[in-house]
Amino acid sequence: MRTVLFKFLSVLILISLALAACGPAATSAPAATSAPAATSAPAATSAPAATSVPAATSAPAATEAPTAVPSPTIPPPVQTGGEGCDPGATQITWYIGLGAGSNADVIPLETAWAEKYNKSQKEACVLLNIVYNDGGGGNSYNALRALIAGGNAPDIVGPVGKNGRASFQGAYADVAELAEAAGFDLSKYDPKLLDFTKDEGVLVGLPFALFPSFIFYNEALFDEAQLPYPPHKLGEQYDGKAWNLETLSELAMKLTVDANGNDATSPDFDPTKVTQFGFYDQWTDARGVASLFGGGIPYDEATGKAVISDSYKEAFKWYYEGVWTKHFMPNADYYNSDQFNKGNVFPSGNLAMARVHTWYTCCFDNSKMSWDIAVMPEINGQITAKLHGDTFAILKDSKHQDVAFKVLADMVVDPELAVIYGGMPAVEADRPAFFAAKDKAAAPNVIDWTVAAEMLNYPDLPNHEAWLPNLAEANSLLGAFRTTMDSTPDLDLDAEIAKLEADLQAAYDSAP
Amino acid sequence: MSVVTRTNLASAPSRPRISAHTRRQWTWGFLFLLPWIIGFFAFQLLPILFTFFLSFTDYTGAAEFKLGNFNFVGLQNYKSLFVELDALPSMGVTLKFALIGIPLGLVVPLMLAVLVNSRRLLFSNLFRTLFYLPSVIPVVAGAIIFNGVMNAQSGWLNLLLKAIGIAEPPRWFTDPTWAGFALNLLVVWGLGNSMIILLAGLQGVPTELYEAATVDGAGPITKFFYITVPMISPVIFYNLTIGVILAFQFFVPALLIGTFNGNPQGSLLFFPTVFYREGFVYSKMGYASVLAMVIFVVTMAATGLLFFFGQRLVYYASGETS
Numbered sequence: 001m002r003t004v005l006f007k008f009l010s011v012l013i014l015i016s017l018a019l020a021a022c023g024p025a026a027t028s029a030p031a032a033t034s035a036p037a038a039t040s041a042p043a044a045t046s047a048p049a050a051t052s053v054p055a056a057t058s059a060p061a062a063t064e065a066p067t068a069v070p071s072p073t074i075p076p077p078v079q080t081g082g083e084g085c086d087p088g089a090t091q092i093t094w095y096i097g098l099g100a101g102s103n104a105d106v107i108p109l110e111t112a113w114a115e116k117y118n119k120s121q122k123e124a125c126v127l128l129n130i131v132y133n134d135g136g137g138g139n140s141y142n143a144l145r146a147l148i149a150g151g152n153a154p155d156i157v158g159p160v161g162k163n164g165r166a167s168f169q170g171a172y173a174d175v176a177e178l179a180e181a182a183g184f185d186l187s188k189y190d191p192k193l194l195d196f197t198k199d200e201g202v203l204v205g206l207p208f209a210l211f212p213s214f215i216f217y218n219e220a221l222f223d224e225a226q227l228p229y230p231p232h233k234l235g236e237q238y239d240g241k242a243w244n245l246e247t248l249s250e251l252a253m254k255l256t257v258d259a260n261g262n263d264a265t266s267p268d269f270d271p272t273k274v275t276q277f278g279f280y281d282q283w284t285d286a287r288g289v290a291s292l293f294g295g296g297i298p299y300d301e302a303t304g305k306a307v308i309s310d311s312y313k314e315a316f317k318w319y320y321e322g323v324w325t326k327h328f329m330p331n332a333d334y335y336n337s338d339q340f341n342k343g344n345v346f347p348s349g350n351l352a353m354a355r356v357h358t359w360y361t362c363c364f365d366n367s368k369m370s371w372d373i374a375v376m377p378e379i380n381g382q383i384t385a386k387l388h389g390d391t392f393a394i395l396k397d398s399k400h401q402d403v404a405f406k407v408l409a410d411m412v413v414d415p416e417l418a419v420i421y422g423g424m425p426a427v428e429a430d431r432p433a434f435f436a437a438k439d440k441a442a443a444p445n446v447i448d449w450t451v452a453a454e455m456l457n458y459p460d461l462p463n464h465e466a467w468l469p470n471l472a473e474a475n476s477l478l479g480a481f482r483t484t485m486d487s488t489p490d491l492d493l494d495a496e497i498a499k500l501e502a503d504l505q506a507a508y509d510s511a512p
Numbered sequence: 513m514s515v516v517t518r519t520n521l522a523s524a525p526s527r528p529r530i531s532a533h534t535r536r537q538w539t540w541g542f543l544f545l546l547p548w549i550i551g552f553f554a555f556q557l558l559p560i561l562f563t564f565f566l567s568f569t570d571y572t573g574a575a576e577f578k579l580g581n582f583n584f585v586g587l588q589n590y591k592s593l594f595v596e597l598d599a600l601p602s603m604g605v606t607l608k609f610a611l612i613g614i615p616l617g618l619v620v621p622l623m624l625a626v627l628v629n630s631r632r633l634l635f636s637n638l639f640r641t642l643f644y645l646p647s648v649i650p651v652v653a654g655a656i657i658f659n660g661v662m663n664a665q666s667g668w669l670n671l672l673l674k675a676i677g678i679a680e681p682p683r684w685f686t687d688p689t690w691a692g693f694a695l696n697l698l699v700v701w702g703l704g705n706s707m708i709i710l711l712a713g714l715q716g717v718p719t720e721l722y723e724a725a726t727v728d729g730a731g732p733i734t735k736f737f738y739i740t741v742p743m744i745s746p747v748i749f750y751n752l753t754i755g756v757i758l759a760f761q762f763f764v765p766a767l768l769i770g771t772f773n774g775n776p777q778g779s780l781l782f783f784p785t786v787f788y789r790e791g792f793v794y795s796k797m798g799y800a801s802v803l804a805m806v807i808f809v810v811t812m813a814a815t816g817l818l819f820f821f822g823q824r825l826v827y828y829a830s831g832e833t834s
Contacts, residue, residue, distance in 0.1 A: 142792055148573065149573060171575060479773060480777075483771075483773065488776065503597065512796075
């Protein structure tokens with residue numbers, strides 16, 4: 001009896017030791033180690049082009065923006081087992097986590113969609129692998145890397161925008177070849193839309209969802225200041241003035257208020273005690289800021305040189321002046337503060353206007369705030385509404401690319417998925433159902449969605465998320481540049497712009 | 513000849529005979545160690561060797577890791593170490609952090625340990641708990657809390673500084689001059705573990721030594737430097753070694769607060785952050801492996817130097833020096 005007990009205890013201890021040996025090293029002391037999980041904005045999606053519109057690329061996740069407020073807990077991955085599948089169906093793994101789709105509220109919708117889809121046909125059996133996207137390119141991105149490196153690559157990934165795809169550059173199959181093999185007619189898509197979904201000339205997906213940008217405004221703050229709401233239609237004037245950059249800036253200053261109740265147009269205004277801001281270009285990087293003044297990229301494809309164009313410089317100067325001289329936009333200290341909701345400024349109730357994309361409806365209580373949307377102002381004789389776009393992509397390492405393409409082709413035209421991800425369907429006929437769902441979520445607010453449809457016609461071309469050599473590194477530099485503008489008073493902006501140009505050139509030169 | 517042989521055999525040291533009991537103990541000991549040894553090889557040594565291997569390749573993580581999906585690039589990744597913009601400056605950030613953080617990490621917990629060890633302190637258990645409490649808070653949560661506490665506009669630290677008359681308190685995490693130091697404060701906040709270890713050391717100092725010193729007329733300061741410090745020097749040395757190792761690995765709070773760009777203006781761009789960014793954001797696994805090897809070598813060298821020079825200053829009551 002004693003021998004048995006001794007052996008049992010020995011085995012128990014051996015197992016404990018094995019577990020201890022495999023676990024992370026326990027350290028004490030100061031510092032610390034553990035997983036990162038830096039995030040900034042929630043990982044929204046993004047997307048490009050509109051039907052008749054051109055374009056470039058797109059991508060999700062808010063860029064660098066506010067100084068990250070991470071989630072201390074990361075939800076575990078969710079995997080489905082192929083409920084409703086035909087026994088003979090080919091298993092297709094759909095990986096969600098590079099853009100939208102990994103938040104708890106949409107997971108039940110995704111699993112329900114997969115089950116319904118599996119029952120609807122016999123060829124494919126869709127298995128979901130949903131890994132939480134922390135918005136910082138960590139958790140879900142690393143999980144996908146591990147799957148690929150280990151030879152367990154999923155078949156389909158998405159929804160994913162341009163930036164998300166850039167992290168796995170070269171990992172995607174050419175959808176054009178798969179379409180040709182399947183006899184799928186790509187000519188039904190506007191060629192510009194297809195271009196929008198290409199990375200380095202390779203069609204990595206089919207157009208799916210579009211996310212135009214516009215101005216979200218807080219009606220209560222306008223009412224309080226007794227100011228009229230900004231225009232909902234292009235060509236409309238604002239309070240007797242043309243709706244342009246000057247008018248927007250002036251309006252934003254009137255809506256910026258300090259602790260003593262003075263607005264930013266008052267000589268008594270105290271910029272160190274601001275309690276409410278007029279405008280914020282929320283969750284975008286320096287390219288996004290620059291897109292206010294028109295489309296463009298900091299790269300000359302012909303020469304391979306980094307080029308910060310005049311419109312970029314003009315935009316940066318306007319922006320920097322808005323933050324540090326006219327004070328109608330929050331600096332980093334303000335937008336990271338509790339008072340301004342740690343980066344997600346609009347729902348703080350202390351911001352009058354924010355320029356963001358359609359996907360932003362994900363990120364505040366649509367029915368609690370009194371809000372609506374307005375068109376972008378005219379700047380230098382043109383109107384620009386930067387655009388995001390999402391797609392689903394097939395990995396090169398997928399062992400069933402042909403079946404995966406069939407599933408992908410079904411996904412991009414499924415109106416239910418468009419609603420789940422908050423993207424305007426690329427197919428115009430599907431949009432009324434999409435907006436009806438949005439209205440339901442925003443009630444009792446009545447949102448003028450014609451603004452969103454109208455702004456689709458004014459995308460930034462080239463798109464602010466268009467391909468650049470060494471995109472991940474270039475984006476990092478552009479994100480850091482905006483943060484520098486946000487956090488540094490008395491900056492020699494010309495010198496910083498010149499430094500950005502030089503750094504970008506170095507990044508382009510070291511492109512793999 | 514036979515005489516010589518006999519003599520040699522006679523003078524040869526006889527090997528101690530290992531008893532069956534001892535052999536059984538060894539076997540069991542080895543068996544108990546085996547899981548750890550397997551775990552060490554599989555999850556620590558192998559990854560280190562694999563990292564070294566990767567450092568000679570251009571693997572990006574975009575394809576399955578197998579021959580044909582990467583190329584051998586010789587020492588190219590090692591050359592990049594001196595060409596890439598951020599590698600060397602980030603080592604400067606790490607060293608600067610270590611130079612401030614390591615002394616702070618020794619002195620502050622020692623002071624706290626002496627305080628909570630004092631018989632004159634009322635409610636010493638309460639203070640021990642309070643000082644230790646931050647150590648049990650996860651790093652991520654701690655970083656979030658500190659980001660809020662040290663916010664230049666709404667953080668209570670600056671509100672406090674303004675209340676006592678400092679009109680323009682530091683912009684902790686947005687001014688590059690202050691950002692690194694602010695992170696040092698975050699580390700000091702979580703020094704409860706070191707304090708507890710030092711407290712255990714303090715409680716192990718024989719009271720007779722203090723009594724004898726008192727008889728000899730020694731004051732509290734003299735006793736502290738001539739009795740307390742030497743007697744707990746092994747514990748201090750342990751804390752110093754761990755502090756050095758962790759300082760070179762420090763990056764999670766910096767990543768959370770300064771993102772992988774080390775905002776503001778690279779002042780929080782620690783060397784391990786660059787490693788993380790190159791590997792897991794830019795997908796340059798080969799180059800990231802070089803950076804990982806650098807962290808490994810620098811940490812090993814620093815620890816080696818510590819043991820070489822530091823051990824001489826450590827007093828071991830048993831007389832052993834290592």
